Amino acid sequence: MRAALKRFARNRMAVLGACIIGVVALLTALAPLLYPAGAFTLAGPPLQPPGMRYLLGTDALGRDVAAGVVAGARTSLLIGLSAALSAVLFGSLIGALAGYYRGATDIVLMRLTEFFQTIPAFLLAMLLVVILSPSVLSVIIAISAVSWPGIARLVRGEFVALGGREFVLASIGLGASGPRIIFRHLLPNCVSSIIAVGSLLVASAILLESGLAFLGLGDPNVMSWGLLISAGRVTLRSAWWVCTFPGIAILLTVLSINLIGDGLNEALNPRLRER
Amino acid sequence: MRRWRYFGYRLAFALPVVFGILVLNFFLIQLAPGDAASVLAGESGAASPEYTAMLREKFGLDRPLLEQFLAYIGNAVQFNLGYSFRNDSPVFELILARLGPTLLLMLTAFGAALTLGTALGVLAAVARNSWRDAVISVITLICYATPVFWLGLMLIVVFSVNLNWLPTSGFESIAEGYEGWERWVDIGRHLVMPGTALGLFYLALYTRVMRASMLEQTGMDYVVTARAKGQTERKIVFGHMLRNAFLPVLTMAGVQAGNLIGGSVVVETVFGWPGLGTLAFNALQSRDLNLLLGIFFISACLVVAINLAVELLTITLDPRIQA
Numbered sequence: 001m002r003a004a005l006k007r008f009a010r011n012r013m014a015v016l017g018a019c020i021i022g023v024v025a026l027l028t029a030l031a032p033l034l035y036p037a038g039a040f041t042l043a044g045p046p047l048q049p050p051g052m053r054y055l056l057g058t059d060a061l062g063r064d065v066a067a068g069v070v071a072g073a074r075t076s077l078l079i080g081l082s083a084a085l086s087a088v089l090f091g092s093l094i095g096a097l098a099g100y101y102r103g104a105t106d107i108v109l110m111r112l113t114e115f116f117q118t119i120p121a122f123l124l125a126m127l128l129v130v131i132l133s134p135s136v137l138s139v140i141i142a143i144s145a146v147s148w149p150g151i152a153r154l155v156r157g158e159f160v161a162l163g164g165r166e167f168v169l170a171s172i173g174l175g176a177s178g179p180r181i182i183f184r185h186l187l188p189n190c191v192s193s194i195i196a197v198g199s200l201l202v203a204s205a206i207l208l209e210s211g212l213a214f215l216g217l218g219d220p221n222v223m224s225w226g227l228l229i230s231a232g233r234v235t236l237r238s239a240w241w242v243c244t245f246p247g248i249a250i251l252l253t254v255l256s257i258n259l260i261g262d263g264l265n266e267a268l269n270p271r272l273r274e275r
Numbered sequence: 276m277r278r279w280r281y282f283g284y285r286l287a288f289a290l291p292v293v294f295g296i297l298v299l300n301f302f303l304i305q306l307a308p309g310d311a312a313s314v315l316a317g318e319s320g321a322a323s324p325e326y327t328a329m330l331r332e333k334f335g336l337d338r339p340l341l342e343q344f345l346a347y348i349g350n351a352v353q354f355n356l357g358y359s360f361r362n363d364s365p366v367f368e369l370i371l372a373r374l375g376p377t378l379l380l381m382l383t384a385f386g387a388a389l390t391l392g393t394a395l396g397v398l399a400a401v402a403r404n405s406w407r408d409a410v411i412s413v414i415t416l417i418c419y420a421t422p423v424f425w426l427g428l429m430l431i432v433v434f435s436v437n438l439n440w441l442p443t444s445g446f447e448s449i450a451e452g453y454e455g456w457e458r459w460v461d462i463g464r465h466l467v468m469p470g471t472a473l474g475l476f477y478l479a480l481y482t483r484v485m486r487a488s489m490l491e492q493t494g495m496d497y498v499v500t501a502r503a504k505g506q507t508e509r510k511i512v513f514g515h516m517l518r519n520a521f522l523p524v525l526t527m528a529g530v531q532a533g534n535l536i537g538g539s540v541v542v543e544t545v546f547g548w549p550g551l552g553t554l555a556f557n558a559l560q561s562r563d564l565n566l567l568l569g570i571f572f573i574s575a576c577l578v579v580a581i582n583l584a585v586e587l588l589t590i591t592l593d594p595r596i597q598a
Contacts, residue, residue: 111291115292115295117530117533118292118533118575118578118579118582119292119296119299119533119571119575119578120533120534120536120537120571120574120575120578121533121534121537122534122536122537122538122540122541123536123537123540123555123567123570123571123574123575124299124571125537126540126555126559126567127303127564127567127568127571128303130559130562130564130567131303131306131307131564132306203420207420207422210422210424210425211422211423211424211537211541214422214424214541214544215540215541215544215556215559216559216560217559226422226424229424229425229428233428233545236428236431236432236436237436240432240436243425243428243429243432244429244432246425247421247422247425247426247428247429250420250421250422250425251417251420251421251422251425252420254419254420254421254422255416255417255419255420258416258419258420259416
């Protein structure tokens with residue numbers, strides 16, 4: 001683990017990504033101190049350009065864009081992390097069952113996985129949010145419902161590769177139960193790949209969330225970057241800053257998470273480094 | 276001959292996918308709050324009681340669940356996807372009218388991203404670890420992290436509002452009354468920004484995959500052989516490696532086809548492009564769930580069709596693939 005950490009620290013891009021995410025997390029933590037009034041309250045005159053008083057300007061309703069960006073960071077990180085985590089848990093379970101039991105279970109589960117990979121993910125997420133009515137929870141459910149197939153295929157592949165190894169055969173010989181072999185022996189061996197791919201899922205979850213919020217499918221009572229951008233669209237011609245800064249926030253966050261994910265992948269799976 | 280059998284096998288796999296989407300749609304209708312008849316009639320309250328009663332009769336919503344399901348499938352197979360009260364038109368006709376612009380947008384973005392992405396990937400792989408490789412990888416990383424709708428808005432700010440080069444929205448300038456060739460140029464001008472916004476993410480994706488795939492080929496025996504024969508580097512790259520390295524990109528592109536439709540929903544909304552995406556957005560605003568389900572079904576069929584086309588292209592490019 002220490003060796004992996006060292007390899008990660010040597011990857012300059014990954015460290016840069018980690019620093020940016022650190023700043024985003026810090027801003028999120030400090031939000032109540034920086035903007036005690038919250039993101040939805042009036043801060044001053046409408047459509048003020050960025051300046052000393054309003055760092056990133058104000059929107060058409062006179063709300064501080066900077067306060068919105070800081071509040072949106074919390075939403076994006078929260079939704080991105082929880083959606084990716086639940087997708088990882090569900091995907092791992094499906095992949096583990098398919099890869100361990102093989103046979104009919106495998107065929108059925110993998111056909112299901114392929115099916116979910118084929119259908120248009122964003123449209124399904126839209127439908128799920130509409131049906132469950134927009135809220136933070138329904139957005140998380142919708143995003144994880146379309147994000148799990150990649151993990152399932154990954155875990156299944158690892159399980160199939162590990163299936164015939166001596167330690168597994170030894171456990172079977174010792175009479176270990178299926179769940180015990182899956183959770184005690186096989187899954188821990190996949191953790192590094194799951195972490196690497198799962199971290200990239202956080203990035204795609206944040207992109208999905210911002211897209212949904214942009215279309216008006218976010219929680220209407222929670223500030224988010226997508227919501228800010230969609231609200232700023234109306235004044236795009238006269239006030240570019242309302243749309244621009246939340247978008248830069250999305251870009252930087254997603255970019256950093258991708259860099260961290262690539263770094264983790266290289267650090268945890270050094271055999272793949274050549275690629 | 277065996278290749279065609281393989282294609283037939285893939286075709287046979289596509290049909291259950293279409294069926295699966297219908298099952299999923301039916302499940303989603305059941306999941307939706309309220310009576311299925313009011314869901315099918317669009318926004319609840321918009322339809323007259325007589326119409327809702329007629330729907331209940333026609334779709335058999337007063338019968339057991341299994342019969343309801345069979346009725347739903349039966350209707351869908353005949354492309355009877357219900358009626359949109361909001362738009363006062365059958366769902367299937369609404370979708371059909373919007374299919375053309377969406378296909379134009381998607382295929383343009385897809386084609387451009389695939390061609391340019393392949394070229395950039397080759398360029399990066401050939402000059403591995405040079406400044407060119409570094410520049411390309413920074414660009415792909417940024418494109419990979421940019422939300423498409425935001426990119427669209429920024430393009431509008433720069434190229435329409437400030438430079439006044441390109442039209443902000445729409446499919447064509449109807450008021451100008453262009454005809455023939457001029458009309459297509461006009462449509463093309465409208466297409467530039469949405470196509471760029473939609474395509475850049477995939478450009479980044481294909482570049483990354485192509486680069487990795489090219490690097491994977493470098494150590495292969497056939498490359499070493501070609502080099503030993505004294506062939507020029509240009510011939511090795513374009514004559515030998517390109518075709519082999521392209522296959523994973525193509526497979527990837529097929530898998531990503533579904534996401535392309537999702538992206539086009541957002542892009543069309545930004546640019547007022549009169550396709551399926553704008554239709555979906557309007558359906559979203561009025562909570563016309565049945566229209567959304569219809570769009571979902573047809574889009575999924577479209578993805579299946581694109582996958583099959585990619586499959587066909589793959590077996591043409593790689594004769595080794597067999598059932």
